Amino acid sequence: MKYTFKQYLLPMLLILNSASFTAGEQTIPEESGQLRSAPQLFKGGIDDQGRNYYLNGQLAQNSKLILTASNGFFDHGTCRASGESSLPKTGDEALIKPNFALLNHWKDTRGTIRWHIWLAKPGMVYFNFNMQVAKELAGSKLTIAFAGESRTVTTAESSPNNPQPWNLKFNVTEPGEHTLALAAIKIRQPKLGVGELHTINVDGPGVEDAQLLRARWRPAAVHGGYSCSSVKQSRMWVMTTRSTCDFSSYSPITTPFGYYGTSFESDRRAEGGFNFSMWAASSGGKVPPLEQMPHLLAAGSPEAEFSGFGHEGSGVKLRGWTPMPDRPEVCVQALRVESEGNYDTYFGYFWNHPTNQWKLYAVGRKWNGGKTRVHLSPGSFCEIPGPPQVQRTGDLVREVRRRGWHYTEDGKWHAMDTFNCKSKEPANKSWYTTSEGEFAMGTGGMRYYSFKQPSQPRELNASPKFLSSEATRQLFHLPAEIGDVMATKIGSTSATINLSMIRAGANARAELYYGKFDCLTFGKRELHGTERNSAVSQSTQDNNRSWSQSIKIDSLQDRDNQIPLSGLTPNTIYYYRVLVTNDEGKIWAFDSKEFRTR
16 A cells, blocks of 8 residues: 655654655564654544544554554553663654653553554454563553453563563454553552553554554644634633543633633543732743732632742742632633733632622732733633653643633623634644634644634624623622721831721731832742742742731721831831731732831
């Protein structure tokens, strides 16, 4: 059988043309199987949505394929990839860079280990497993599934030169895409695992002209942006998000300050928390001047902690609060922006399904250098987590679906009707509009698609409850309302801060921070995890970048509240800022104030 295609090694991608290739044109040793054949795209067929797709395959040589620890996939926690192989590895560095020698730490009965094979013809397919199983580990039970059939086997003491005596044969009656899936159903020594899986040799009459299908171990994230063709300026949006796949994924909304969104678990429900991350600098970036640091101003829970992050970038985020313990299937979130001076202030809300009300998640400020933001347009992405030795699930499609609305100054909501996407093609990503009017984006899987701009969704006849006039008013609500904060009775070593509360809220209390430097909303606190290696996070704990002193007020009333300060230095400028906490949440005064002692 002959195939015609033009080869462009990934990541430049591969596009078909009239050049020909046959197995006989390459001199590849039989024992190497397809390992010296670079992956190439070929026409795969038409999917159930009527879309043409490609497959990325390595052609079998002498009717033989070799499955290794590098060219397959596995779920998180199932096993680990280890060592360095001496087997050849050709043209797939963009798919997976290491050449792993084996899979071990197979200690979990959940999840599977998988390879994907395209068969050109029906016929018998034989699998021979090169495993190293110590005597004390023998006796584990595995299932091996392929082409709609499943075998249950028991491991025996073996080595790479002494294969398992399973003699596995599958009579495949339908050509096309098939998955070899391995699962442990009983592990004799759970703490030690099944053993070491080195390679699987695949041969037989059905493997003639077969191809091992390939995709990147972790496909590049899929990106898109949303807009309304009739709205040019909007400072608030609402987005709905739901997952349609039985695998975990991370798909936040992208914003001018960073990310605002949630992860979805394998049951298609939100994991319960949000990532409202305001980026200050990329990894290894310079620490910004303090006044240019993003900073959090409010949270929708008194338990929330103003914290930060420092992994691939550095910045601020909330911790310590699970806002959606009900883990909804559809996550509904809103974001609005207000600009003043050199800052944009972002207000993030979410729809609380149990109460059918909007609830504040976080408020944060981002430096804009005097460039006022007049339009707030959401974007999004969906990605797959995990390093290649720990989690390799790029063969599974993650898909999220969204709707969106823009709010305009006339008090009306307008449905977003444009999904802005772009991609090099073909790629194992997809964008489309569903018949229900949702914008869908997907990444991963073994099928590669040519890019096509999604069509406009159909108009919705009914407006969701979360867009009603009553609900919209809730998108301007904060946990408390702080009035004037000003210094009075200023002496040489003392002063009184008058805190006027318009709405203190239930069980309101406060903490007044003060010192010789304006430290925005950064107080002394414990750094978490990746923050400990972040210069940006560490800088917020410096003496001149975090408040040096504070005083607590146990009870606040809806009136003027007097806070006395003593032990001050004469003829010195002091800065101060108040944090109010109540049963609904916590909120900083939006600006710091100052006074000079006499």
